[in-house]
Amino acid sequence: MGSGVARAEGEDGAAAGSSQVGADVRSASDGADFQSAQEGAEVRQFWERLGLPGLVDVHTHFMPERVLRKVWEYFDAVGPLTGLEWPITYRGEEDERTAVLRQFGVRAFTAMLYPHKPGMAEWLNGWAVDFARRTPDCLHTATLFPEPAVTSYVRRAVDDGARVFKAHVQVGAYDPADELLDSAWGLLAEAGIPVVIHCGSGPAPGKHTGPEPIRRVLARHSRLRLVVAHMGMPEYEDFLGLAERYGEVRLDTTMAFTDFSERFAPFPRRALPRLDALGDRILLGSDFPNIPYAYVHQLHALERLGLGDDWLRAVCYGNGARLFGL
Numbered sequence: 001m002g003s004g005v006a007r008a009e010g011e012d013g014a015a016a017g018s019s020q021v022g023a024d025v026r027s028a029s030d031g032a033d034f035q036s037a038q039e040g041a042e043v044r045q046f047w048e049r050l051g052l053p054g055l056v057d058v059h060t061h062f063m064p065e066r067v068l069r070k071v072w073e074y075f076d077a078v079g080p081l082t083g084l085e086w087p088i089t090y091r092g093e094e095d096e097r098t099a100v101l102r103q104f105g106v107r108a109f110t111a112m113l114y115p116h117k118p119g120m121a122e123w124l125n126g127w128a129v130d131f132a133r134r135t136p137d138c139l140h141t142a143t144l145f146p147e148p149a150v151t152s153y154v155r156r157a158v159d160d161g162a163r164v165f166k167a168h169v170q171v172g173a174y175d176p177a178d179e180l181l182d183s184a185w186g187l188l189a190e191a192g193i194p195v196v197i198h199c200g201s202g203p204a205p206g207k208h209t210g211p212e213p214i215r216r217v218l219a220r221h222s223r224l225r226l227v228v229a230h231m232g233m234p235e236y237e238d239f240l241g242l243a244e245r246y247g248e249v250r251l252d253t254t255m256a257f258t259d260f261s262e263r264f265a266p267f268p269r270r271a272l273p274r275l276d277a278l279g280d281r282i283l284l285g286s287d288f289p290n291i292p293y294a295y296v297h298q299l300h301a302l303e304r305l306g307l308g309d310d311w312l313r314a315v316c317y318g319n320g321a322r323l324f325g326l
């Protein structure tokens with residue numbers, strides 16, 4: 001989710017404390033509880049029962065190792081600071097994490113990465129090219145930030161084969177309607193490339209989070225394929241309204257409806273019929289590996305909404321497969 005990631009990544013001394021984090025990573029991944037065979041079976045049971053070939057997960061995080069470790073460091077600290085315990089369930093080396101997704105039967109996933117300052121997006125995009133090259137089941141992901149070079153590096157990422165972008169309004173602390181981003185949004189709208197955007201005010205609000213700035217972006221780029229992360233938590237109904245108004249707007253399920261999120265940002269039951277009606281534009285997202293519960297819980301949280309098997313099939317596989325031409 002990355003609410004306080006700005007703070008975690010904000011300390012530029014990335015090496016500081018990293019050896020200790022490294023030790024934690026090793027001990028966690030050596031342990032038997034990193035991911036159990038039983039959980040793999042439970043995840044597969046979920047999609048096999050629906051007759052699906054697997055899952056498409058549009059919201060998973062892969063990023064340069066030192067950035068990811070800063071993110072984990074943040075989540076480790078968040079419990080003692082706020083009382084909201086956030087134990088990372090899938091802490092491990094990169095190849096172990098991709099192996100877990102494959103064992104779950106995730107046929108396609110993303111590498112959601114995002115800058116918190118200028119001059120960082122291009123470097124992240126370079127890393128993402130290599131990651132996509134060595135990870136064929138990853139949908140090549142890129143990112144952006146309002147800065148003078150943005151149009152040219154977004155064009156280059158598209159030329160390099162990027163299939164999805166990630167924007168994080170809260171961590172980046174920028175206005176998505178910033179003029180500097182205007183031609184980049186235009187270019188992405190024209191290319192039909194989806195942009196997963198964390199723009200809701202949950203779990204933590206930012207200066208530019210909430211539906212209003214997104215309304216301004218869509219007023220100028222009505223065909224932009226925004227995928228509102230976390231269902232727009234906690235402004236669920238405003239963002240559902242934007243999806244109802246703009247036919248290319250979608251929402252991802254990431255962390256929504258789970259026991260964890262329902263405690264601080266419950267999804268309003270009265271909006272369930274709207275969720276049902278938008279069933280062809282809701283996409284499975286998980287936030288793997290940075291989740292404080294087992295992956296299968298996100299799937300069960302969708303199932304217990306009671307919207308039926310056709311809805312689940314579309315959300316967990318069909319919509320993503322269609323969007324990305326899988």
Ligand SMILES: [Zn+2]
Nearest residue numbers: 001002112287
């Ligand atoms: Zn996320």
